[in-house]
Amino acid sequence: MATIAIHGLCKSYGKTEVLRDIDLTFEEGRIYGLLGRNGVGKSTLLNLITRRIFPDRGEIAVDGVPVGGPGDPLRKIYCMSEAALYPENMRVAELYRWTADFYPHFDRARADRLTAAFGLDPKKRIKSLSTGYASIVKLIVTLSSGAEVLIFDEPVLGLDAGHRSLFYKEVLSLYGEKGCTVVLSTHIIEEISDLLESVIILEDCRVLASESVDGLLERYHCVSGAEGEVMGYLSGREVVHTERMGPYLSATVAGPADREQADRLNLTLMRPKLQDLFIHLTQGKGGTL
Numbered sequence: 161m162a163t164i165a166i167h168g169l170c171k172s173y174g175k176t177e178v179l180r181d182i183d184l185t186f187e188e189g190r191i192y193g194l195l196g197r198n199g200v201g202k203s204t205l206l207n208l209i210t211r212r213i214f215p216d217r218g219e220i221a222v223d224g225v226p227v228g229g230p231g232d233p234l235r236k237i238y239c240m241s242e243a244a245l246y247p248e249n250m251r252v253a254e255l256y257r258w259t260a261d262f263y264p265h266f267d268r269a270r271a272d273r274l275t276a277a278f279g280l281d282p283k284k285r286i287k288s289l290s291t292g293y294a295s296i297v298k299l300i301v302t303l304s305s306g307a308e309v310l311i312f313d314e315p316v317l318g319l320d321a322g323h324r325s326l327f328y329k330e331v332l333s334l335y336g337e338k339g340c341t342v343v344l345s346t347h348i349i350e351e352i353s354d355l356l357e358s359v360i361i362l363e364d365c366r367v368l369a370s371e372s373v374d375g376l377l378e379r380y381h382c383v384s385g386a387e388g389e390v391m392g393y394l395s396g397r398e399v400v401h402t403e404r405m406g407p408y409l410s411a412t413v414a415g416p417a418d419r420e421q422a423d424r425l426n427l428t429l430m431r432p433k434l435q436d437l438f439i440h441l442t443q444g445k446g447g448t449l
């Protein structure tokens with residue numbers, strides 16, 4: 161299995177700086193969520209990793225071998241992205257054969273099984289597929305690629321709830337089977353939060369967080385109750401977010417919870433949800449989820 165190490169990565173488009181001095185490691189055999197507001201640079205980072213675009217500075221290595229150098233390790237990675245990187249006149253089954261030429265471990269049996277499970281007609285031309293099925297073809301090819309690192313950039317674009325659920329199930333089952341590294345970049349955080357082991361949050365050209373989901377969530381807590389009591393609890397604490405509901409106040413707070421004080425004030429303590437915490441940590445920086 162493969163580890164991706166990124167060091168000092170910088171990328172600007174003209175005068176627009178997107179990524180500044182990024183240091184990151186994608187450890188082998190983990191499921192990562194790559195999160196960030198619209199336009200923050202998630203696709204740019206993924207396109208740099210897969211050498212579809214080039215950095216201004218910095219290095220990316222897979223298992224210690226630099227991307228773009230001799231012994232290029234890119235065949236260890238398959239990246240599904242919004243852009244179609246194959247002739248759209250092809251039929252679905254032709255695309256499977258074509259991909260197998262580039263990815264020798266392409267699992268045709270898995271591709272055929274998933275084609276049936278998603279109700280996709282393998283004889284259809286890719287350009288004639290609906291938005292959802294155009295995404296599904298790319299998901300199937302990525303899941304069947306046999307690559308050690310599977311990257312999904314906006315994987316569920318246009319997929320209905322049933323197909324999204326099938327995709328998440330297939331990711332987990334492939335991960336259980338092969339232990340591959342999976343990177344999911346999506347705005348539908350609530351749906352994937354149970355799948356993720358680690359999270360990387362990009363914000364303002366930098367990495368705001370890169371850690372296990374549990375580690376991130378444990379650094380914050382939510383408290384709610386009568387407004388006066390909650391305000392008393394919040395005094396002297398780092399408050400990330402507050403929300404009023406009539407006479408009640410709920411707040412997201414950095415640091416460990418004080419259970420004794422919360423009990424004394426008759427307050428309810430809860431672990432934050434990943435999506436809520438993400439919104440609170442990145443809000444007010446423009447764009448919408």
Ligand SMILES: Nc1ncnc2c1ncn2[C@@H]1O[C@H](COP(=O)(O)OP(=O)(O)OP(=O)(O)O)[C@@H](O)[C@H]1O
Nearest residue numbers: 173174176178196197198199200201202203204205
């Ligand atoms: N080819 C390009 N030329 C100029 N600017 C670009 C190009 N590609 C991306 N950008 C800009 O770089 C920034 C980051 O874009 P990117 O697509 O990486 O963000 P993202 O986090 O994937 O966004 P989203 O969640 O909306 O898909 C944006 O400001 C975007 O307009």
